[in-house]
Amino acid sequence: MTQLPLAELHVHLEGTAPPALIRKLADRNGLTVPEGVFETPEKFRWVDFLDFLRTYDLAASVIRTPEDYRDVTYEYLVGCAREGAIYVELIASPDHAANVGLSDADHYAGIAAGIDDARAATGIEARILVTAIRNFGVEAAVEIARRHAEERHPYVVGFNLAGDEAGYPPAQFHEAYAIAAASGLGCTVHAGEHAGAESVREALTLPVSRLSHGVRAIEDPALVAEIAERGIVLEACPTSNVATHVFASYEEHPLRKLHEAGVKWTLGSDDPPYFGCSIGGEYAVARERFGFEEGELRTITRTAVQASFADDAAKATLLNRITASDDRHDH
Template sequence: MSPLTPDVAAIPKAELHVHLEGTATPDLIRRLAARNGVQLPTERLFNPDGSFAWNDFLHFLESYDLAAAAIRTGADYRDVTYEYLAACAAEGAVYVELIASLDHGKNVGLSDEEHLAGIAQGIDDAQRDHGITGRIISSIVRNFGVADCEDVARRTVALGHPYVVGFNMAGDEANFPASDYARAFAIVHEAGLGCSVHAGEHAGPESIRAALELPGVVRISHGVRAVEDPDLVAELAERQIVLEVCPTSNVVLGVFPTYEAHPLGALRAAGVPVTLGSDDPPYFGTTIGREYELAHDRLGCSLADLREITETALNAAFSDTEGLVNQPDRRADL
């Protein structure tokens, strides 16, 4: 990828929506597979140019799972975390919340403690080397069922890890009603964790309304299809519900046909607070810096708007971003 333009590169950035396993580049996945003796299905997983191969949403999910299977140890999680945060810092990012699945660690034989220790080591090493702050959002998947999601909620709370600051639900929003997961959210909300839900991406405004009924939810992951319901947009603006918007993901996965059709600008104009995220960056050919540049070049955001988006993200973060005072030069630029 070509370098960011100087004006966009100079803007401090913050990211609240990115899936940790989905940050691992093809090169890193190949290295981890070799280290762990994992045989990758190369022809199915990679294009001839070395990028991840997928052609629709279901194929993307398959490729994601095949690649994530190479991430197997605490040291692997350290490397995935460190390499992503280092890349973000190189583009001017000061803060990132990483969505991580305890179930993935469990499925490859890692204890929750080993899993989080690896991620935390990557966060600490990136902070030391690059001055970027990272935190963790524990994630559940609707499709895995209510019992599994409540188990993950209880495990998340029991761990009490200082870097785990939030809780998120992903998965099939159209076929698994949000209301079924109210107990899982009550468990983490009562423990003081921030809550966000994937909604309004592959289902419409009704999915967002249902997510907002869950205990503690103050942010919506994606949420862009709120634009279909003016009353909902007005409610989001009035309640200052933050949308974690991932424009490239929305376009390449077909939520909107083009960048010009994307509602980021309309939502901001209506007073809805938005942030920018890269979702699963190497799969979609983007980075957090690219999302900022795209918002500037194609979605109508001025440089001042981009600074405001960063301030929104820092204010909406589930941890105390005053910890960024060791970056006074960057924070002062906002």
């Protein structure tokens, strides 16, 4: 069997760095990793979603320089390519960069160097989604949207919103999204993860073509029908959802039900070392725990490329790679 081509639209860049890399960057920057980040040398410590966000921020605080961002990006993408990934959208937070004194230009230069080096090494393609963080407030989100509307790195292709969903519902962020969409950024938003169907319904009033998670739409059948009808694509992260107790188990996760209702979806690892997963692992979960067949998983990769915020030329190249892989697989 030829390797299945994979694509990922939902992974947080700072959240890809495993404990060993976080320690390496801390050492390089003359820092001590903050107390309480690790449970064991190989495992991050957190107990629930808000605690996870705290640990994540502490770990991310040692990622300081363009070189650090290059290394985090490169290591992640090369690992994805090894599993068969051909395209990844990395969610990057200018707030995390600003907190350690990095300008947008330096932040993206570091990430772009990682993307370029990974492409040269493996052929993988990647782009950047800029994210605002809900808990930093509405004004901060507007400011990020405005900054990226005026001037942005060519690899920055989309706008997202992450953080504490329950505390900061989507409707508060209309202005930020209006600015981002008008500037030509593709839009997606974290919704239907740590808040229910009402959060998803509200998110759909934003100019989005995708939802980060979105799976709790299952609580409202009319909403599921609307998502299917509008062709909104869900970035499903099943292992993340089980790890953070959105659903008790894969058996209770609604991915199969959403699929049967005609909803389009893709797979993401979200924050792989925190949740013990990878993009290849999520495809394996889809096959082994949800019963999707290889042909269906190829369609999922195609959906991800079509729903990506890459430019048309990059999409065409990626779709050709999938087709070439299909041809090899069929013979």
